[in-house]
Amino acid sequence: VKRVEVALGERSYPVLVGAGTLGHLPTLLPQACSRVAVVTQRAVGAEVVTGRDQEVFFIGDGEQAKSLATVEALVRGFARYGLNRSGAVVGLGGGVVTDVAGFAAAVYHRGVPVVQAPTTLLGQVDAAIGGKTGVNLPEGKNLVGAFWQPLAVVCDTAVLRTLPPREYRSGLGEMAKYAFLGVPDLPSLPIDEAVARCVECKARFVTEDERESESLLAGAGAGRALLNYGHTLAHALENVGRYDLRHGEAVAIGLVFAAHLARALGRVGDERVAEHERVVAGYDLPARLPPAVDRVSLVESMHRDKKVTGSGLTFVLDGPAGLEVVRDVPSGTVEQTLAELR
Ligand SMILES: NC(=O)c1ccc[n+]([C@@H]2O[C@H](COP(=O)([O-])OP(=O)(O)OC[C@H]3O[C@@H](n4cnc5c(N)ncnc54)[C@H](O)[C@@H]3O)[C@@H](O)[C@H]2O)c1
Numbered sequence: 001v002k003r004v005e006v007a008l009g010e011r012s013y014p015v016l017v018g019a020g021t022l023g024h025l026p027t028l029l030p031q032a033c034s035r036v037a038v039v040t041q042r043a044v045g046a047e048v049v050t051g052r053d054q055e056v057f058f059i060g061d062g063e064q065a066k067s068l069a070t071v072e073a074l075v076r077g078f079a080r081y082g083l084n085r086s087g088a089v090v091g092l093g094g095g096v097v098t099d100v101a102g103f104a105a106a107v108y109h110r111g112v113p114v115v116q117a118p119t120t121l122l123g124q125v126d127a128a129i130g131g132k133t134g135v136n137l138p139e140g141k142n143l144v145g146a147f148w149q150p151l152a153v154v155c156d157t158a159v160l161r162t163l164p165p166r167e168y169r170s171g172l173g174e175m176a177k178y179a180f181l182g183v184p185d186l187p188s189l190p191i192d193e194a195v196a197r198c199v200e201c202k203a204r205f206v207t208e209d210e211r212e213s214e215s216l217l218a219g220a221g222a223g224r225a226l227l228n229y230g231h232t233l234a235h236a237l238e239n240v241g242r243y244d245l246r247h248g249e250a251v252a253i254g255l256v257f258a259a260h261l262a263r264a265l266g267r268v269g270d271e272r273v274a275e276h277e278r279v280v281a282g283y284d285l286p287a288r289l290p291p292a293v294d295r296v297s298l299v300e301s302m303h304r305d306k307k308v309t310g311s312g313l314t315f316v317l318d319g320p321a322g323l324e325v326v327r328d329v330p331s332g333t334v335e336q337t338l339a340e341l342r
Contacts, residue, residue, distance in 0.1 A: 001016055001017070001018040001021055001024070002016070002017040002018055002192060002193075002196040003015070003016055003017075004017065004196060004199045004200050004203055005203065006129065006130070006149075006153075006203045006206055006207065007203070007207045008149060008206070008207060008210060011149045013149060013150055013151055013152050013153065014028075014152050014153075015129060015152070015153040015154075015155060015199050015203070016028075016152070016153070016154050016155065017124070017155040017157065017192055017195050017196040017199060018155075018156070018157060018192050019156065019157050019158040019192065020156060020158055021154050021155065021156045021157075022046065022048055022117060022154055022156040022158075022159070023049075024154060025048055025049070025050055025051075025090070025115065025117065025154060026049065026050055026051035026052075028115055028151060028152040028154065029050060029051075029052065029088050029113075029115060029151070030086075030088065030113060030151070032086055033052060033086060033087060033088045033113070034052055034053060034086060034087065035052060035053045035054070035055075035081070035082065035083055035084075035086075035087035035088075036050040036052045036053070036054040036055075036087060036088050036089070036090055037054070037055055037057055037074075037077070037078050037081060037083050037087065037088075037089050037090070038050070038054055038055070038056045038057065038089075038090045038092055039057050039059060039074065039089060039090065039091050039092065039093070039097055039100065039101035039104065040056060040057070040058060040059075040091075040092040040093050040097060041058060041059055041060070041061055041065075041093050041094075041096070041097055042058055042061075043061060044092060044093045044094075044097070044119050044159075045162050046092060046117075046119050046156070046159045046162075048090060048092055048117060050090065055077075055081050057074055057077050057078075059073075059074065059096075059097065059100055061096070062096065063096070063136055063141070063238075065096060065100070066096050066099055066100055066134075066135045066136045067135050067136060067137075068135055068137075068144065070100055070135070071100060071103060071104050071107070071135060074100070074101075074104045075104055075107070075108045078104070078108055083108070083109075083112065084109060084112075085109050085111075085112055087112060088105075088112060088113040088114065088115060088151070089101055089102075089104065089105040089108075089112060089113070089114040089115075090114070090115050090116075090117055091105075091114060091115075091116045091117060091118075091128070092117045092119060093117075093118070093119050093120070093123070094118065094119060094120035094122065094123045094127070094167070095118075095120065095122055095123050095126070095127030095128070095247070097119075097123075098116045098118055098123055098127055098128040098133075099127065099132075099133050099134055099135065099142075099145075100133075100135060101114060101116070101133075102114050102116065102131070102132075102133030102146075102148050102150065103133040103134050103135055103144075103145055103146060103148070105133075105148060106133055106146040106147075106148035107146065111148065113150075113151045114148065114150050114151065115150055115151050115152050115153070115154065116128040116129075116150045116152075116153045116154070117153075117154045117156065118153065118154075118155055119156075119159045119160070119163075120160070120163060120167055120170075120171055121160055121163065121167070121168055121170070121171020121172065121174075121175070121195070122167075122170055122171040122173075122174050122247060122248055123171075124155040124157070124160075124171070124195050124198075124199070125171060125174050125175055125178070125195055125198035125199065125202070126174045126198070126202060126227075128150070128153050128155075129153055129199055129202050129203065129206065130149075130202060130203075130205075130206040130210075130224075131147045131148055131149035131150065131206070131210070132145065132147060133145050133146055133147070133148050134146065140239055140304065141235065141238060141239060147210070147211055153199075155195055155199065157191050157192050157195060160191070166246060167246065169246075169248065169249070169283065169284060169285060170246035170247055170248030170249055171248055172248060172283040172284075172285060173246075173247070173248025173249055173250075173251040173252040173255075173280075173283070173285050174198070174247075174248050174251060175194065175198060175283070176251070176252055176255060176279050176280055176283055176285065177227075177229050177230055177251060177255060178197070178198045178201050178202075179279050180229055180255065180276070180279075180318065180323065181201055181205075181226065181227070181229065181323065182201070182322075183197050183198060183200075183201050186198070187282055187283070202227065205223070205224045205226065205227050206224060208223065208224070209223045209224040209225075210224070211224075212224040212225055223325070225316065225325050226316055226323050226325070228316050229255065229258065229316045229323055230251045230252070230254035230255035230257075230258055230316075231251060231254055231316075232254065232258075232302055232305060232313075232314070232315050232316070233250075233253065233254040233257045233258070233298070233302070234247070234250035234251045234253065234254035235250075235301070235302075235305060236298045236299075236301035236302045236305070237250045237253065237254070237289075237290075237298065238250055239301045239304075240294065240297045240298060240301055242294070243290040243293070244290075245286075245290070248285070249285060249286055252280045252283070252285035252286055252287060253286055253287060253288065253289060253341070255276055255279075255280060256273075256276050256277055256280055256287040256288075256341065257289075257337060257338070257341055258276075258315060258316065258317055258318065259272060259273045259275075259276035259277075259318060260273060260337045260340055260341060261315060261317060261329070261333065261334065261337045262317040262318045262319060264333050264336065264337050264340075265317070265326070265329070265333065267317055267318060267319035267320070267326075268318050268319060272318060287341075288341055288342065289338065289341050289342050291342075293338070293342065295335055295338045295339065298338060299313075299331055299334055299335060299338070302334070312327060312328030312329060312330070312331075313328070313329045313330075313331060313334055314326065314327050314328075314329070315329055317329075
């Protein structure tokens with residue numbers, strides 16, 4: 001078992017990585033905890049034994065299930081079950097489950113403990129770590145949420161065996177992002193080791209900037225916002241919603257796009273762009289925009305991105321000093337780069 005610490009003072013917690021780590025769940029719950037609400041989806045197919053009185057709550061599948069309506073149904077279920085502050089929530093599933101379960105835990109009784117047990121590769125390397133929880137609105141993704149750090153995260157890599165291949169590849173899209181955040185040799189590592197390295201990297205960013213506030217104030221350099229590398233275009237592709245893309249596939253396209261945009265702005269050369277293309281292709285992920293993409297809607301959506309603070313477009317971009325937050329990127333350059341990526 002590999003153990004990675006997310007260091008956040010009194011809210012610090014361990015992330016256990018390895019096959020069979022779900023078996024450690026009973027020891028990760030508070031000793032006094034007598035009731036556990038397990039939030040999951042039917043397709044997940046993994047089971048947990050918490051060693052406590054437990055009830056399983058199923059939520060629907062996909063982004064539509066990541067809604068306030070789902071949270072309402074869940075917390076009403078918790079109330080009927082008699083869950084209170086001496087109980088706990090376990091999120092057992094992909095990013096949709098851990099985002100919803102974490103948010104329900106954050107608001108139920110003004111906050112009950114949650115242990116996250118991500119069952120997708122994307123959840124294990126990213127979504128379940130760092131305490132960002134939330135749901136979508138019809139107006140956009142992730143618009144309602146809370147920071148609510150888990151008590152522990154259990155990345156049981158054995159449960160990834162049942163993951164559909166496309167979902168696995170989607171997780172590799174987030175893994176590709178870590179390659180550009182300075183995690184070397186990921187493709188050559190066994191999966192447990194690769195997951196643990198990504199978790200370590202994410203944990204460092206979360207420790208440095210738990211609420212993504214420093215990066216917004218400081219402008220360039222460090223900060224949790226760098227974890228959004230490749231995500232400005234990815235979120236736009238997901239928000240426009242007409243393209244059949246998994247999150248990690250959209251991120252893969254977003255990474256290659258970010259490299260092309262950095263080159264258009266004179267920040268990197270051809271070799272760095274080729275490296276982005278190589279990493280993404282190595283994971284068998286898409287690197288070009290879907291056919292018939294609506295560039296105008298994409299740019300409009302990027303303008304509405306909640307990370308935008310000024311009037312112009314903001315991206316995390318590679319450059320001579322590594323990744324940085326770059327503001328006021330001209331729309332024209334963005335549109336031209338989108339055209340290049342068709
Ligand atoms: N909070 C964060 O920091 C953060 C970061 C990245 C992504 N996210 C969110 O994560 C979500 C995407 O998560 P995802 O890619 O895990 O998708 P997902 O949660 O929709 O899971 C994908 C599919 O796999 C199924 N599944 C899950 N585990 C399985 C298993 N072991 N075997 C078989 N099937 C299984 C699910 O039921 C689902 O149908 C998005 O909503 C995104 O916004 C959150």
